[in-house]
Each structure stands twice: as structure tokens, then as C-alpha cells.
Amino acid sequence: MAAAAAAAGSGTPREEEGSGGESAASQPQPPANAPGARLSRLPLARVKALVKADPDVTLAGQEAIFILARAAELFVETIAKDAYCCAQQGKRKTLQRRDLDNAIEAVDEFAFLEGTLD
Amino acid sequence: MAERPEDLNLPNAVITRIIKEALPDGVNISKEARSAISRAASVFVLYATSCANNFAMKGKRKTLNASDVLSAMEEMEFQRFITPLKEALEAYRREQKGKKEASEQKKKDKDKKTDSEEPDKSRDEDNDEDEERLEEDEQNEEEEVDN
Numbered sequence: 001m002a003a004a005a006a007a008a009g010s011g012t013p014r015e016e017e018g019s020g021g022e023s024a025a026s027q028p029q030p031p032a033n034a035p036g037a038r039l040s041r042l043p044l045a046r047v048k049a050l051v052k053a054d055p056d057v058t059l060a061g062q063e064a065i066f067i068l069a070r071a072a073e074l075f076v077e078t079i080a081k082d083a084y085c086c087a088q089q090g091k092r093k094t095l096q097r098r099d100l101d102n103a104i105e106a107v108d109e110f111a112f113l114e115g116t117l118d
Numbered sequence: 119m120a121e122r123p124e125d126l127n128l129p130n131a132v133i134t135r136i137i138k139e140a141l142p143d144g145v146n147i148s149k150e151a152r153s154a155i156s157r158a159a160s161v162f163v164l165y166a167t168s169c170a171n172n173f174a175m176k177g178k179r180k181t182l183n184a185s186d187v188l189s190a191m192e193e194m195e196f197q198r199f200i201t202p203l204k205e206a207l208e209a210y211r212r213e214q215k216g217k218k219e220a221s222e223q224k225k226k227d228k229d230k231k232t233d234s235e236e237p238d239k240s241r242d243e244d245n246d247e248d249e250e251r252l253e254e255d256e257q258n259e260e261e262e263v264d265n
Binding site for chain 1: 126127128129132133135136137139140141142144145146147148150151154155157158159160161162163164165166167168170171180181182183184186187188191194195196198199202203206207210211214
């Protein structure tokens, strides 16, 4: 599983910050040899950097970082789909920024995003 | 150089791929919308981290663990994520266990052979730790983070 291996096995997410992100962006599509176990596409190093940005956080376990990465992926999927519903109503095939804004206003769970994207 | 937390973005290529796979074929996304989603994902991680940290502190723990994050999801009203996250966690644990066993096996094989000094050895030892110690990094990072 190239994605998981690159993100977790090569050791880059542990100690190094910057290199993890770059390698993830340029890596090829991971082979689908583990059905349904596409563990995480987001580089754990970047997620870890976000977690460390919180001054109240002392330590974060590896599993926590992984789950946050996976949750962020699910979140991206969810918000993209919700925004698409708005675009569909406008009969457009391209998602625009305003579709996203509409989704954020319409969906309660996205309330935490209000005012943060500008 | 102090980076604001919101500026820590996740790689665009990955975000775009996730979006494209979530949407039907033929649907496009404008650059502005894509970068807004990317930013939203960063905010999401920050918010989830903060929530999870509250649970860790309630449990008098200093280390965020997986269940803190799951509790945070519930608190943030993203219950629908909980089941897929649990499944992903199981798969991740299996994989980590597999890697650990593989690296231990490697060690055994290495010991059987005449050993040559390998730099990877120390990395394998790190792999044995379940918890990621951020402390070492924090000492280095303190100069960068302007808090």
C-alpha cells in the first residue's frame, strides 16, 4: 500500500515536517491491492504539524494523528458532496466558492467554519 | 518564521483527488472552491484537535489518543464519521502490528547473520513505540512557534 507506506513506513512523518508533505503530493496513485483499506492519503506529517500548532496539546499518539487524517479526508468528501448539491440546483457542473459558502450556512455541522475561510 | 495554524495547508493534489473521487464524473471544481475546502480541512483538524484535547485533559492524560478523537467527532456532531473511522483504526492497527512483527523478524534474521551495522536499525526501534513522542520535536520547534 504505497500511500500508507510512504506516509507511515518510511519514517518521514515521525521527525521531519516539510519533506512529508512534498513527497505525498508527488506520489503516484497507490495500487488498489488492499480493497477498502486505503488507509490515509493525507500525509501524517502535515496533520501532525496542525496538531502541534495547538498550544494546549502536549503529546499526540500516532493513532490519534492517523484518525485525524482520516477524519479530515471524510470531512473533505462530505463538504464537497454537500456543496455539490447546491451547484446541482444551479445546474452547474463546476463547484464554485459560493456553493461552499451555501453549504456551510445550510449544514449545522459546518457552523464552526463560519468566518474562518476568508 | 511563525506560521499561523490556518496557514498550514494540506497538499493541494491530495485534496483535489479526494474531492474528485467524492463527486460524480465530469464535475469540476474551481480553484477558489478547492482552496477553500483545503482551508476548511485544516480548520477541521484544528477544531477536532482542540475538542479531542479536552477529552484527554478530562481523562487526566497528556497524550491524545484515538478514542479522544472519536469522542471529539461525536461532540462536533460528526457521528457519521465514527464507524468508518473505527474501521480505519482497526485496519491501521493491524498494519502497524504486521510491520512490527516484520521488523522484529528482520531483527532476528539479522542476528542470525553476521551483523553489519545498519542505520535502519534505529528506525525499526522507533517503530516499536506505539505513541509518538512530540517532545523531541517541540524542543526544536520552540524557536519557530511564536506563542
